[in-house]
Amino acid sequence: MLRSDHWYAAEGKDGYIHRAWMRRGLPPDAFDGRPQIAIANTGSDLTPCNSHFDQIARSVERGVYEAGGIPLNLPVVSLGETLVRPTAMLWRNLAAMAMEEMFRANPIDGLVLLGGCDKTIPALLMAAASVDLPAVVVPGGPMLNGSFRGRPISCGTDVWKLSEEVRAGGMDAAEFRRSESSMIRSRGHCNTMGTASTMAVVAEALGMTLPGVAGTPAPDSRLLEASHATGRLAVDLVRTGRRPSDVITKASFHNAIVALAAVGGSTNAVVHLLALAGRLGIDLSLEDFDRIGMDVPLLANLEPSGKYLMEDLFRAGGPLAVLQQVRDLLDPTAITVTGEPLVDYLADNEIYDTDVIAERDQPVQERAGIAVLRGNLAPAGAIIKPAAASPQLLQHRGRAVVFDSIEDVRARLDDPDLDVDADSVLVLRGCGPKGYPGMPEVANLPIPKKLLEQGVRDMVRVCDGRMSGTAYGTVVLHVAPEAAAGGPLALVRTGDIISLDVRARTITLEVTDDELASRTPPAAFADGLASPARGWERLYVDHVQQADTGVDLDFLVGRTGPVVGRESH
Incomplete structure (x- = not known):
């Protein structure tokens, strides 16, 4: 019996209302045992890094329908890193809480999580872990490389560099302004190994994406191909009953920390992974990041720790080619959403440019962890x-x-x-x-x-x-x-x-x-x-935890599951 059957298979007026209001052109068998897959879509014009998500959602929809499921677009709270004041991190827990409640409250059997900009993948993962419905992530992908004054210009990192040059008198303000359209050249999130790219890689290392999708540039048609395949996989997850709690284990966090070090990922991943572990009841500490990650070599030569950008990483073999070089450091017991171990997807991943992805015996840096x-x-x-x-x-x-x-x-x-x-x-x-x-x-x-x-x-x-x-x-x-x-x-x-x-x-x-x-x-x-005197900020200040435990709210720690407390109209 599907979870959604509690809504749609009911007799009498309740079942009638649930089915009738949702029909609107769906086929007669839409509610007869077909998995209902919500596409949790953080796309928004005010989250410019995620503004292409409606196109991705359409590819997911086709995959879901092809596999026999019913796709349902579900816009959820979206956080634009560059716009939201006072800081997007203030709203991560609110987004995760709102998503969790909507996932639980609706007739949903499985989830496809569309995230890109920094806080969206963490919030989606935290929510999915708390409600523990079958779920899989589609990372929205980095933007294409830009160029300015005849050289590559990176999103984010060069903002800091160029703004300091303006303050030092080495660049005038007008020239700084002209670099804007060169830096943001296409749809997609930051093209450095910033938090957005880091969390995509981390989601894959945790086992929560279709293996090989992380790092695919946003404008690349192969992202749509992977989105279609993810829609099909979501239906399979419902039928097999594989949930986030089955996939994300202590072994998965081990692999995520190795990946974080090997790609030179963002320090923000620390608070996000700690918060996610708290939702799942997994014992993860700051010391785990040091113990597991500090002896991992830096292999991805990417800004801000190196010189290349995410489009180059994808061209050179992608995150799985990086992980292939440190396979011996990974926990082989950790599985992915496919049910197969992450390490089983590494063997055929080659490095096509050793200046972008270094080989293990000639790393960018000997030790790269946090x-x-x-x-x-x-x-x-x-x-x-x-x-x-x-x-x-x-x-x-x-x-x-x-x-x-x-x-x-x-x-x-x-x-x-x-x-x-x-x-x-x-x-x-x-x-x-x-x-x-x-x-x-x-x-x-x-x-x-x-x-x-x-x-x-x-x-x-x-x-x-x-x-x-x-x-x-x-x-x-x-x-x-x-x-x-x-x-x-x-x-x-x-x-x-x-x-x-x-x-x-x-x-x-x-x-x-x-x-x-x-x-x-x-x-x-x-x-x-x-x-603050009222509202979310008051709730946040009264209940937020410290950085060493993930900055979640104290009453959100732990997993509640998918069962709705009361069923009524």
């Missing part, structure tokens, strides 16, 4: 992406220059009288889950203008917020507990010495415990913290 730091400045942990950092700064000791808010940064960073030099450690606080709220991507603080003019392009920066997956630099981020939750970051003063030692996995404030205990946060910091 390092987990602890110390009196981050008792619950902080992270850094060594592959995107300056090697000479991975062990560093410097004087703190503290900013109490983003507004404080804007007001003082470029002040010629700011007491800062290249060895200083820039500290930004009040940007964690509660404090901002929403944990914005501001951890990669701009370099002070007077230092840019001296040629400085990287400094150690410490923050309780996040960093864009397209960004780079020696940035310690996700400091937990955050300053707004009583973390020691709130007690740092300008002039304090901060010591970073990535090899030792430490971030230390060189202040005695007694001195720290005697301090209180400055009034300017406390006054700038979020204190």
Whole structure:
């Protein structure tokens, strides 16, 4: 018996209402044992990276119908990374909660999840895991490579580079403006190994996509071919009863962490994977990222850690060619939505350009995972992406220059009288889950203008917020507990010495415990913290967890399943 039969097979007026209102041109047998497949569509004109999803949905629909199912387009909450204020991360949990409730409330037997822009794949996976209906992801794909001034221009990463050149006086504002249409050349999400590309690769490594689809460029017809095949697969998932809880296991997370390191993926994947594990009741910790990922070589030569873009990765063999090189590091027991182990799909994947995808014995970097730091400045942990950092700064000791808010940064960073030099450690606080709220991507603080003019392009920066997956630099981020939750970051003063030692996995404030205990946060910091009076922001601030556990809401942790609490009209 299908789940949807509880609606459509009912006798009397309830069954009549369910069937009659849904007929509207469907064949008479539409409700006679045919799996009802919802296409959870995050396409929106206000999520420009996902604006092509209606075309993808049509290909999925054809595949579903061909396999004997009934396709149902279901628009769900969409989050545009570049537009949503104050930060898209504030709404990830709301999107996941709304999706979960709609999946559970409707006569749905299976799901095809269309995601692309940064928060959409995480929200879809979190929702699907919580409701645990058969589900499969179609990643929307990266945009095509752009070019400017005769050289490739990357989406996201070059925004940071070019904007710094404008601030340093090396490019005028008009030229910066002209680069816009060159950078965003086609439909699709960021073409660097930013968060969107990372989460597509991670979804495949978790086993939640048709193997081989991640990284297919958005305008490539092969994405539509894969979408059609995914529609057929969704019907098969319903008939076999394979659910996210069958596919996403501790072994799957192991493989996702290996993939994250091998492609030089975004630090944002850490909070998304931790949140997803929480939904499934799987024990995943920050230490797992360090233990599993730190000795994995970086093989994908992609910005921001390398020089190529996602279209090049696809041309060179794609994510599966990367994973083939580290097959021995993967857990062979983890399966995919097809029911077959992920490792079974790796054998025939060749590298066609070793400058884009390095072979195992000649990696881009020997170790590329995300390092987990602890110390009196981050008792619950902080992270850094060594592959995107300056090697000479991975062990560093410097004087703190503290900013109490983003507004404080804007007001003082470029002040010629700011007491800062290249060895200083820039500290930004009040940007964690509660404090901002929403944990914005501001951890990669701009370099002070007077230092840019001296040629400085990287400094150690410490923050309780996040960093864009397209960004780079020696940035310690996700400091937990955050300053707004009583973390020691709130007690740092300008002039304090901060010591970073990535090899030792430490971030230390060189202040005695007694001195720290005697301090209180400055009034300017406390006054700038979020204190919403109503609505989603109030609910979020009251219930959001810290970065080390995934920034989910405390009452959303765990899996409820697909059963509707009450059935009535």
